[in-house]
Amino acid sequence: MRPQEDGSARQRQPGASGRPRDGGSKLLERKTTLAAIAAAAGVSLPTVSKVVNGRPDVAAETRARVERLLDEYNYARPGPRRQRRGGLIDLVLAGLDSPWAVEILRGVEEWGAAHETGVAVSSVRHGSARPASWTSTVASHDSSGVILVTSRLTDEQLVQLRSAAIPLVVVDPANAPPPDIPSVGATNWAGGIAATEHLLGLGHRRIGVISGPGDMLCSLARIDGYRSALDRAGVEYDPSIVRYGDFHHEGGFARAVELLDRPDPPTAIFAGSDQQAFGVYEAARLRGMRVPQDLSVVGFDDLPVTRWASPPMTSIRQPLADMGSVAAQMLGDLIEGKPLRSTRVELSTELMVRESTAVPGRPVK
Amino acid sequence: MRPQEDGSARQRQPGASGRPRDGGSKLLERKTTLAAIAAAAGVSLPTVSKVVNGRPDVAAETRARVERLLDEYNYARPGPRRQRRGGLIDLVLAGLDSPWAVEILRGVEEWGAAHETGVAVSSVRHGSARPASWTSTVASHDSSGVILVTSRLTDEQLVQLRSAAIPLVVVDPANAPPPDIPSVGATNWAGGIAATEHLLGLGHRRIGVISGPGDMLCSLARIDGYRSALDRAGVEYDPSIVRYGDFHHEGGFARAVELLDRPDPPTAIFAGSDQQAFGVYEAARLRGMRVPQDLSVVGFDDLPVTRWASPPMTSIRQPLADMGSVAAQMLGDLIEGKPLRSTRVELSTELMVRESTAVPGRPVK
Numbered sequence: 001m002r003p004q005e006d007g008s009a010r011q012r013q014p015g016a017s018g019r020p021r022d023g024g025s026k027l028l029e030r031k032t033t034l035a036a037i038a039a040a041a042g043v044s045l046p047t048v049s050k051v052v053n054g055r056p057d058v059a060a061e062t063r064a065r066v067e068r069l070l071d072e073y074n075y076a077r078p079g080p081r082r083q084r085r086g087g088l089i090d091l092v093l094a095g096l097d098s099p100w101a102v103e104i105l106r107g108v109e110e111w112g113a114a115h116e117t118g119v120a121v122s123s124v125r126h127g128s129a130r131p132a133s134w135t136s137t138v139a140s141h142d143s144s145g146v147i148l149v150t151s152r153l154t155d156e157q158l159v160q161l162r163s164a165a166i167p168l169v170v171v172d173p174a175n176a177p178p179p180d181i182p183s184v185g186a187t188n189w190a191g192g193i194a195a196t197e198h199l200l201g202l203g204h205r206r207i208g209v210i211s212g213p214g215d216m217l218c219s220l221a222r223i224d225g226y227r228s229a230l231d232r233a234g235v236e237y238d239p240s241i242v243r244y245g246d247f248h249h250e251g252g253f254a255r256a257v258e259l260l261d262r263p264d265p266p267t268a269i270f271a272g273s274d275q276q277a278f279g280v281y282e283a284a285r286l287r288g289m290r291v292p293q294d295l296s297v298v299g300f301d302d303l304p305v306t307r308w309a310s311p312p313m314t315s316i317r318q319p320l321a322d323m324g325s326v327a328a329q330m331l332g333d334l335i336e337g338k339p340l341r342s343t344r345v346e347l348s349t350e351l352m353v354r355e356s357t358a359v360p361g362r363p364v365k
Numbered sequence: 366m367r368p369q370e371d372g373s374a375r376q377r378q379p380g381a382s383g384r385p386r387d388g389g390s391k392l393l394e395r396k397t398t399l400a401a402i403a404a405a406a407g408v409s410l411p412t413v414s415k416v417v418n419g420r421p422d423v424a425a426e427t428r429a430r431v432e433r434l435l436d437e438y439n440y441a442r443p444g445p446r447r448q449r450r451g452g453l454i455d456l457v458l459a460g461l462d463s464p465w466a467v468e469i470l471r472g473v474e475e476w477g478a479a480h481e482t483g484v485a486v487s488s489v490r491h492g493s494a495r496p497a498s499w500t501s502t503v504a505s506h507d508s509s510g511v512i513l514v515t516s517r518l519t520d521e522q523l524v525q526l527r528s529a530a531i532p533l534v535v536v537d538p539a540n541a542p543p544p545d546i547p548s549v550g551a552t553n554w555a556g557g558i559a560a561t562e563h564l565l566g567l568g569h570r571r572i573g574v575i576s577g578p579g580d581m582l583c584s585l586a587r588i589d590g591y592r593s594a595l596d597r598a599g600v601e602y603d604p605s606i607v608r609y610g611d612f613h614h615e616g617g618f619a620r621a622v623e624l625l626d627r628p629d630p631p632t633a634i635f636a637g638s639d640q641q642a643f644g645v646y647e648a649a650r651l652r653g654m655r656v657p658q659d660l661s662v663v664g665f666d667d668l669p670v671t672r673w674a675s676p677p678m679t680s681i682r683q684p685l686a687d688m689g690s691v692a693a694q695m696l697g698d699l700i701e702g703k704p705l706r707s708t709r710v711e712l713s714t715e716l717m718v719r720e721s722t723a724v725p726g727r728p729v730k
Contacts, residue, residue, distance in 0.1 A: 087506040088453075088485065096474060097669065102467040109461060109488055118485040118506040120453065123474055141452040141483040249673045278673035285675045304462065305670050308614045308643035310650045 037069045063163065088118040089331060090143045091324075094150045096123050099275075099303050100320050104149050104171055107324025115332060117144070124150075124157075145169075145331045147324075152216065153177050167334035169327045173301075173318055174218040182334070182343045184327045188218040191316040191349035192225020192270075195298045198314070198351055199268045200233045204296060204360050206241070208266030210255040210276050214244040222272055222300070241266050245276050252279025260287050260295075267360035268296035274303045274315055277356075281309065292358035302352050311355035319347045402434045416528075428528060453483040454696060455508045456689075459515045461488045464640075464668050465685050469514050469536055472689025480697060482509070489515070489522075510534075510696045512689075518542050532699035534692045538666075538683055539583040547699070547708045549692045553583040556681040556714035557590020557635075560663045563679070563716055564633045565598045569661060569725050571606065573631035575620040575641050579609040587637055587665070606631050610641050617644025625652050625660075632725035633661035639668045639680055642721075646674065657723035667717050676720035684712045 038045045043062060051058055051066040058066075091108050093101045105121060112119040120141065145167035150157065153175060162181075170183040177183045199207050209226055212219035227237050241259055245251035252271055259266055260283055271277035277299030284295045291297050291311055299306055302317035326345055333340060403410045408427060416423055416431040423431075456473050458466045470486060477484040485506065510532035515522065518540060527546075535548040542548045564572050574591055577584035592602050606624055610616035617636055624631055625648055636642035642664030649660045656662050656676060664671055667682035691710055698705060 088483075090483075091486075096467060096471040099464065099467070099669070102461060102464070102470075105467075105486065106461040106488075109486060113487065118453075118455075119487065120483040121456075121470065121474060121486045122478060122484065123471075275673060278675065281675040282673075282677075304464070305673070308640060308647075308670070310643065310646040310675070312647075 033073050037066065037073055040069050041066050060159075060163075087116065088120055088141065088143055089328070089335075090120045090122065090146045092146060092148045093121065093123050094152070096121075099305065100173065100301060100318075101149065103303065103320035104324040104327075107321035107326075108147060108328045109324075110321070111325045111328035111332070115328075117332075144335045147171060147327045147331055167331055169331045169334070171323050171327045173320065173323065174212065174216050176217060176344060179343060182330055182340055184323045184330070184345045184347070186318040186323065187346050187348050188221035189225040189228075191300060191318075192222035193229045194225075194349065194351040195222075195270045195300070195316050196226045196229035197233075198353065198357065199270065199296060199298065200229065200235065202268075202296065202357060202359050204266075204268040205235055206238075206264070206266045206268075207235075208241040208243070208259045208269040209272075210243045210245045210252055210259070210269060210280065211272040212245060212247050219244060219272060222270075226270060245272055247273045247275060249275045249279045249282075252276025253283050254279070256280040256283035257286075260284065260289070266295075268298070268357070270298045270300075272300050274299035274301045274306050274313065276300075277313055277315070278305075278309065281313075281356075291356050294361075296357040296360065298357060302350075306352070306354065309356065314354045314357040315352050317350040317352050319350075323347055398438050402431065402438055405434050406430050423528075425524070452481065453485055453506065453508055454693070454700075455485045455487065455511045457511060457513045458486065458488050461486075464670065465538065465666060465683075466514065468668065468685035469689040469692075472686035472691075473512060473693045474689075475686070476690045476693035476697070480693075482697075509700045512536060512692045512696055532696055534696045534699070536688050536692045538685065538688065539577065539581050541582060541709060544708060547695055547705055549688045549695070549710045549712070551683040551688065552711050552713050553586035554590040554593075556665060556683075557587035558594045559590075559714065559716040560587075560635045560665070560681050561591045561594035562598075563718065563722065564635065564661060564663065565594065565600065567633075567661065567722060567724050569631075569633040570600055571603075571629070571631045571633070573606040573608070573621075573624045573634040574637075575608050575610045575617055575624075575634060575645065576637040577610060577612050584609060584637060587635075591635060610637060612638045612640060614640045614644045614647075617641025618648050619644070621645040621648035622651075625649065625654070631660075633663070633722070635663045635665075637665050639664035639666045639671050639678065641665075642671075642678055642680070643674065646678075646721075656721050659726075661722040661725065663722060667715075671717070671719065674721065679719045679722040680717050682715040682717050684715075688712055 034048050035045055038048045041048065041062070043066065047058060047062065048066055051063050051070070089112065091105060093105070095101065105119070109119050111117075120143065143166060147169050148157070149171045153170065153172060158178070168182070170177045170181055172183055172185050176185055196207060207226070209223060211223050223242060230237050241262070243255040243259065245255050252273070252275060256269060256279055259269060269280050271280055277297050280297050281291055284291050284297075289295050297313065299313050299315035300318070301320070302315040306313035306315045326347065330340055330345070399413050400410055403413045406413065406427070408431065412423060412427065413431055416428050416435070454477065456470060458470075460466065470484070474484050485508065508531060512534050513522070514536045518535065518537060523543070533547070535542050535546055537548055537550055541550055561572060572591070574588060576588050588607060595602050606627070608620040608624065610620050617638070617640060621634060621644055624634065634645050636645055642662050645662050646656055649656050649662075654660050662678065664678050664680035665683070666685070667680040671678035671680045691712065695705055695710070
């Protein structure tokens with residue numbers, strides 16, 4: 001039922017710069033070429049079509065063999081899809097339960113509205129869930145390109161990314177993907193410095209950290225920024241008050257309880273996500289401590305909910321909506337065949353001071 | 366460049382039940398019909414096409430005249446789009462800054478994934494923003510149907526809804542749209558009862574309310590539920606501690622300050638949204654009151670952030686993701702031409718007890 005069930009229909013259409021061609025005979029010629037390639041590769045015509053269309057369900061070795069032959073036969077590969085049918089890009093999110101997903105969506109949608117481009121949103125599914133991969137989700141409708149939002153790009157996703165034949169940009173607020181994949185992130189190290197210098201400036205000397213998971217680059221970058229700021233201020237780094245969390249409320253709560261129950265608890269905690277910082281608030285409440293009078297707290301992300309926190313939360317802003325817009329702009333350039341100025345863009349983080357931070361051990365009012 | 370720039374291309378295609386027709390002459394016949402209608406209506410052919418295609422930029426009077434003529438000429442209107450091209454529905458949200466938007470999206474996306482249907486997400490824009498209306502957003506790509514999520518259906522939107530020629534379902538967690546528009550909501554009155562009975566059961570007799578805006582049905586339904594529960598418990602209704610808010614943090618905060626500053630403050634506050642309940646938390650903190658020891662608080666919506674609140678918030682759950690799935694299922698039925706069992710579905714609310722409610726005036730630990 002769908003168009004483009006075989007490779008022939010995905011061939012480049014004459015663009016503004018090309019003269020119209022004799023569609024019928026050209027089409028036949030291309031079909032013949034694909035059949036010849038199938039024969040040479042020892043595979044079926046549908047398999048060749050799959051490779052041409054960037055479908056994932058082809059063995060890597062077969063794909064390589066067919067692609068080599070496509071090059072040898074000088075077969076015109078699908079050009080930028082904009083020329084065929086436009087108006088729709090895909091935003092694939094690691095999950096729709098994260099509050100930053102909607103922030104990134106907001107930026108992508110804004111770009112889409114300004115460029116008369118629809119934004120199809122879907123979520124990566126794991127395990128036995130259907131569809132098995134985001135690539136098949138995207139294949140179910142016509143997409144000009146894909147923005148993948150993740151906080152942990154898996155090897156499997158990487159393979160899918162590389163085999164997909166459509167323009168692709170990754171937004172990853174946590175890790176930088178391999179340099180050959182266009183991506184947008186934020187300046188995590190600078191964020192670690194800003195949070196720590198803010199607390200040092202208020203007079204804190206014993207500053208705990210609950211970073212993200214220990215195997216994520218952003219966690220390391222934020223801790224390195226923290227450490228660097230301590231160094232510059234001549235404050236000794238104490239690894240016993242530096243913890244790795246899980247980005248979630250629960251991890252922030254559990255690690256904060258550990259820190260506050262120490263004989264030498266910190267007077268301030270820098271949390272690697274707002275969700276973790278909410279966990280720190282709860283740990284403080286259960287220990288009878290007031291924020292910020294007894295404990296200063298800095299979050300990371302600056303989600304809208306930081307303004308609802310009681311007290312309103314000081315946080316390091318990741319410009320998530322802007323990251324979405326920039327990714328969409330990069331994707332738009334790729335779709336139109338324009339070269340990217342840079343394959344990795346990092347937008348700057350920013351300290352947003354609210355009421356969860358104060359001079360240590362002195363009531364504020 | 367886009368297909369369907371004129372009415373002719375949107376005519377019903379022969380479905381499974383119809384015999385294929387002589388496309389060429391039929392098409393010509395239809396074009397002639399449209400031209401005749403244009404002449405009879407005293408408007409241009411493009412204007413007639415706009416009406417056929419459900420575009421909003423036609424004066425109401427002109428639209429009515431053309432529609433009357435389309436009926437007279439027995440012109441076959443566009444049928445379910447599924448028959449033309451499938452795999453994509455539109456989710457149009459009142460805004461992407463509301464945390465419940467992503468909850469509804471989650472439900473719609475889940476249905477879409479299970480039914481191999483893409484979900485294009487866009488936001489209604491106001492003022493001079495482009496595109497001027499959600500209908501033009503949707504027109505920019507091929508959509509089988511639309512789910513409109515709003516907390517306040519405007520007259521303008523109503524006109525657009527009725528003139529749109531594609532299947533449509535409204536999700537409105539706040540107001541019930543007119544009965545002829547298929548819609549999904551939640552049981553607000555029952556939610557008001559559940560919140561109030563929970564607080565009465567704990568021993569509260571002086572229970573304040575900060576509902577939504579006074580001109581929204583859901584606000585009235587929740588207050589009526591509250592009042593009904595008081596009646597049944599033999600507790601007198603005191604309008605001086607019943608306020609209308611704005612669903613936002615700010616409104617909840619301002620109304621809570623008013624209530625807490627009264628000579629006879631309530632011992633518990635039922636807030637018409639979680640965001641407002643966060644505002645109540647903040648008002649209590651600034652007055653030196655602890656939640657729940659000095660003030661019990663119940664929210665409404667049960668957004669994921671209620672679990673991050675400190676203390677975790679008791680709230681009335683609106684099953685927003687389920688509302689999204691049900692709306693998508695209704696839309697799917699409409700697209701396939703199946704009759705709906707009911708044009709209005711209300712999913713039940715549910716009390717989620719957490720730690721922001723306790724026996725009045727007695728410390729809990």
